[in-house]
Each structure stands twice: as structure tokens, then as C-alpha cells.
Amino acid sequence: MKDILARNLDAFLEEHREGELAGLLAELHPADAAELIMGLEEEEDRSVVFSLLTTEMAPQVLMELPEAEREDLVQTIPAEQLSRIISEMDSDDAADVVGGLDDDEAAEVLGFFKPEESAEVRRLLLYDEDTAGGIMQLELVRAKEDETQQEVVEHIRRAEDEVEGLNYVYVVDRAGRLRGWVTLRRLLLARPDDLVRDLMSDCELVINVHEDQEAVVQKFKKYDSRSSPVVDDQGRLLGRITVDDVFDVFHEEVDEDFYRMAGTSEEEIYSDSVFKISRLRLPWLLANLSGGLVTGYLVWQFKVALRDVLALVTFIPAIMALGGSVGIQSSTIVVRNLALNRLPSGRMAGMFFKELRVALVMGLVCGIGGALVAKLWHGQAILGLVVGLSMFSAIILSSVLGALTPAFFRRLNIDPALAAGPFVTMCNDILGILLYMGIATVFLKFML
């Protein structure tokens, strides 16, 4: 049905059969409805289809939309209606949407809220977006150690509408400090008068509210957690983080790495402005341009050699291409290993050494290949030697630089992903040409 709807959506909109469309939309899964809206080219159409959703579905669909689309769409919804949609959301989602508004709009929307609801959202907005506090939700079920199974079941019954995807009931002491959790399975198998104290176990993973979201992702993955409690520095239970939110964060972090390695920023996902995007990419491009000009300047310093042996020019592109590729290969390996915490510090040296040996093998193969091509092409054995030697040493040097830079960046607290992209390529271009021209000058007298 989803596919039929997608194919005929334009027709429905053109013929203004909104009533019919609303009925069909109501039968979709929110994620499918979001996909349908995303597929519409015109922002106006997206806004019309969204307005046809039921009150129950609208908040869910909104949260399924990518952040950039969501923020665009939210602009088109009147404040009162928006506040009604947001108040149906989990607290973390509500805070995300309100956080994306201008201060004035946010105040207007929160004005329609019940006081305790708006306090909740305001509280969540205080936490840094990139920390555990920024992704946690406040909805959860709590119990005390001296309560019975029956009492806890009543807590769960009362929370039915509010808490989604419930796996655990969190146990707190009188001061609100987290003591442990009880799984729903354990509750199900217990007797009504069993005490929480006897049913509870230690939480496998407890997250501090100030922890960086990247650390939260690593821990969820490491401990295979589905839902973890969040506490403040005094150990008081504040909220919980569920695995689907962590999944989304992981997606974001991966994107960030991809974009940075390509020499741009993940911010451009959230932007439709050509100038903003250009501004994000240009610094890297200009850095590369400067690198290229510096390389060219170095070439120019050797113009005497070049004028005498113009054939040397023909291998500049190959040496640059090799250095660039090897650098990206080595640095990507190191960046990924660092990002996934796959590399205990004790084994870092081993990996560098491995990269070096791999570079030796590849340097020999490419160096000998390059030397043969140079000899056959221009008929000068000495040119072959210069080219082969240059390729071999450029590969070794690029690999070492590619492997060391990310670790070095990391030590300086700069994202290693920044190293793996444009930066390493730029350095390797310069170094490769310097090597090539240097070696050529040494052997120049034999080439004339």
C-alpha cells in the first residue's frame, strides 16, 4: 500500500483529495509516512501532507524525519499546533525539537505547555547536546527497594502511556540514588509479595549525565546495552538512554568522520544554502590549493633540472598520486582503529611497524614498475633509477606520515579524522615532490 500511495501522491495532491489521503496516511507506519513526505520535492507539498496526519502520528512522523527536513517543516507549523505535537513526544525528542527553534519561537511554543512539562523540556535543554544529558529521556519507571512486585506492577500500569519500550524498572533509595534494576522478565516470574530488594540486580552499565555521547556509543556497543540509566555526579537517577537513540548518535558520528575525511563538515547535511556549504568546504580546498602551489614552487626551484630533462615532468603526476593514495590508506586504517577503540595503546607500535612493512612491499612493487616504465618510455636507465627510487621512498614516507599523523592529532585532542583526509594528502604531495626533485638533482649530471 505504501508503494501505491507513493506513486499516486502527486495525483492526490493535484486533485485536492486530501480527505482520502488522510485516511490512507493513517494506516502507515510513522517511519513509512516520513519516507513518503521526504520523497516530495516541493516544501509546500511536504507541509500539506504533514498537516493531514492524525494527532497521534504527527509527533512520531516528525521525529522520523532527518534533522534538516524536520527544522524546515517545523517552521511551517503554527506555534499552538506545534506545542500540541511536541507535548505528545518523549522528553528527549521534545527537547530536540524545541532546541532547534529560535529563542522567541521556543518561548512561544513552551508558553502553551503545562508548567511541569515546560520545566522538563527546559531542564533537558540545559545539557550540552553532545553529552549523555543531551540524548537521555526523563520517562522511566522507578521503584524503591522495600516495595513489592505488586506495587511495581502498579507503577508500570500507571506509566503505560508515557514510557515506551520498557525493559527495566530502576530501583532508587530515599535520596533518589540509583541502586540497581529489575528486569520485566524477573517481575513476571516473581510472586506479588516478593520484595524489589530480592528481585533487583546491578545495572550492567550506568552513564554519567556529563559523559560525551561518543563515549556513550562505545559503552553501549561494548556492553551490548539496550537501555541504560543516566545519573548525576552524586549517583542520583536522572533519566535513561535507549539503544535506538544511541544508534542515531552513532550514525551521526560516522557521518561526521566521513565528512571530515573528505574535507568538509557534517554541518552541510543540515544546510540547503549553497554559500554556507561552499564556506564549509572552501577552507580545505584553499589549504589544498596552497599545498599544490607550494609543491609547484618546489618544482620551480628545480627548473634548471627540468629544463634540461623535461621528461622528469611526466612523472610528477604519478608520484603525487601514489603518495596521496598510500597516505589515505594508512591514515584511514589508523583512524578507524582509533575510532573503534580497536587498538589498545600497548599495540600501537606494532601497527605502525606493520604499516611500514606493508609500505616496503608496495614501494618495491610500484618503484620497480615505475622504473621500468620510465626506462622503456624515455630510454634512459638513469631516469628509471631516479623515478623508481623516488616512488619507493615517497611511498614509505607517505605511509609513515599517514599512520603517525592521526595518532599525533589525537594526542593534541584534535579529531584524527581531520588528519586522514586533506591534511595528509597535502603533506604527502609536498614531500613526494621534494624527494623526487632532490633525487633527480643528485643524479642530474648522469642524465645529461
Add this chain to the structure above:
Amino acid sequence: MKDILARNLDAFLEEHREGELAGLLAELHPADAAELIMGLEEEEDRSVVFSLLTTEMAPQVLMELPEAEREDLVQTIPAEQLSRIISEMDSDDAADVVGGLDDDEAAEVLGFFKPEESAEVRRLLLYDEDTAGGIMQLELVRAKEDETQQEVVEHIRRAEDEVEGLNYVYVVDRAGRLRGWVTLRRLLLARPDDLVRDLMSDCELVINVHEDQEAVVQKFKKYDSRSSPVVDDQGRLLGRITVDDVFDVFHEEVDEDFYRMAGTSEEEIYSDSVFKISRLRLPWLLANLSGGLVTGYLVWQFKVALRDVLALVTFIPAIMALGGSVGIQSSTIVVRNLALNRLPSGRMAGMFFKELRVALVMGLVCGIGGALVAKLWHGQAILGLVVGLSMFSAIILSSVLGALTPAFFRRLNIDPALAAGPFVTMCNDILGILLYMGIATVFLKFML
């Protein structure tokens, strides 16, 4: 305690205080014990520490190790002991470990299993590693529509040891076809004589056993699923997939993309052999070398122009660097959008157009910058024009090529990530130089 243990692990091993060490290890979380083992440089030490784990912990620790380390470690465990460890695992983990063994070893290990256990593992091994069947586990709790809440609770009690992380009980008809599920929360709030029929709801997401694992990841993310049933083509319930396994698959897929974009293969994570790794990377390097040589050959075709205006040589590196960077930027954006299904087909054209406009802006900035540098450096306005025009057009062309190639690869059923890396860079090097030399030739007579 984990940190103290990590710091003193070497001392424990050297002084052969194994008994003490075993006691300390038993107190760790399996994930922490795995990290500790991973941190040891010598394979022998890793094997010794692993052998000190309790029977309960050994299977869990083994599954926490990265695949390459796990396979190395497994080689050091005698078949009978290994079979005991594997039989404690969930069926999907057991199949993964057995699947990593040679045929002979696998047969030997399975020989120690109970017949029904070895049949289960063999059955799972029949599914392609990269499909839902390859990641599902057989352990789950099933119920029939006419059973009561009380009967279902008994099913859960009996499955206590076997099924981990239980959120749902799956409902099947007499033919074993999946009819729906009951959440544990629903069971908890029901009365003992309530019928399953009245408690169950539709499963939000049902996975076909032959579905590609990448599709499974997308669906889990889209529907925020934590655990989904897997069925065969007739709709019969076979097993379930849990979100932690999906998380691991997602990690793998992301890594695959990173490695391919860098011009190597994710296989190298699983290899310690320098020659194997070199063999994985060399094809890309040789392709780049060839691309570089072709570029050099093109330069050579214009040797008359170069000999006359040697200053032209100094901008070859900059033009190559710009084309390469722009190509990587555009192709990365498209590859990520394709990988995350963020780009409905109807809006693909819009994105290309956006990339083009961004390229126009960046081309203007870099072109004007390059032209100025060329004029100031070599004092020839006409050289500035040639350089600026070349940079501008190289940026436009590289961006178009970078944006179109991934979509084109996708249509040919080749992974778009392969396009974003070495391939686009190679094409752009060649095209950039061709443009530069072509434009230079046109203006040559004004430069002399």
C-alpha cells in the same frame, strides 16, 4: 579494579600467579576481560589469560573479541574444550565461531556436541553470512493464540537460561507461521487466564531470512526495532535478530565503506600477513600509478608548450590537488546519502544541481585566487588567465564527475563507496591535466 589489573597483568604473568589472576578475572565484566586480553602484545599471553577464565565467562569473552583475534585464539584451544565453550553460546554466536574453523576442525568440534545442538548450528551455517539468516539466533519464546497468560509465563520460566534479553513472546499458529507478538509489559499487566489472542499485537517489523544484512540494518534503524522475528518465505517463524547484533553489523558495514573509499578492503582487519595486506591495497595503488602515468603521458603530449613556457609546470600540482579534493568532497556526500537511504530517488536531481552550484562558487573563488597567484608569481597576465580558467573548469568537472560516479556505480550494482575513493581521484587527475594543457595550448601563442 580493571585498571589495576591491566597495569599489573604482565607482572602476574611473569611471576606465574595464575590462581590469583583467575580470581580477579572472574570479577570483571566479560567485555572488560576481553579488552584486557586484547591489550596483550604476545599471542601466547592472550591464550594463557583466556584459559584462566571460568566456564561461564569464556564464551562471553570470546564473543567480545574482534573477529581476527577470536579466530587466532580459537586455534589455541583443544577441540573438546572449545566444543564445551561453544555449546554455552547463543546459536548465532556458536555458528559464527564454528563457521570460522576449517572443515576438519568444525567437524571435530561438532562431534562433541549433543545431536540436536550440532543440528542447530549446522542449520544456521547453511544461511549466507551476509543475510538475516546469518545473524539471527534460534533462541526465542513462542506461544499459541489459544494459550493463557499463565501458560506463557511458564514458557518463559522454562526458557530462563537459554533466551537472553527477552522483550517479546512470539505467537505462531499450528503451522508455525508468525501471527504477532506479546510484549512482556502486556503479559505483566494481564490476568493469568487472559488469552494470548487478546494480548497480542502485530510485530512492527518482520524480517525475511534471505534479506541482505544491510537491509536489516536500515529497517532496524527506520523502525527503531530492538528485536525482530525472522521468517521463511512461507511466513514460518525461524528465529530472531536483536539490536546488539544489528549494531555489530552496522559497524562492519561502515568499516567496509571507509576501507573501500581509502582504496583497500575491510579484509585486512582480519589479516596479520604483510603480503596479504599489500595484495589488497596494491590493485588500487597500481590503478593510481597507471592514472598518474597516463596523466604524465598527456603532459608529455604538450611538451612543446611546456618547453616554451616552463612556468606552466608549476601549476600542475595545484590543479591535481584541487580536482582530487573536490571530487572526494562531492562523491563522499553522494555516497553517504545513498548509504543512509537519505536520498529519495525523486530528489536525486536536486542534489546534483546543488553540488553543481556549490562547485560554481568554489570554482570562482579558487580560480580567481589561482589566477592572481600566477600573475603575481610569473608576471604574465595571460598565464594567470590560463591557470584561473583551468582551475575553475577542473573544479566544475571534478564535482560533476564525483557526484555522478557513485550513482552510476550503484546502477551497475557496484558498491558506490568504491567510486568515492581512488577511482574518482584518478579520473579527475587525468581530466584536470587534459583541461589545463588544452587551455594552455589555445592561449600559447599569446604567452610567447
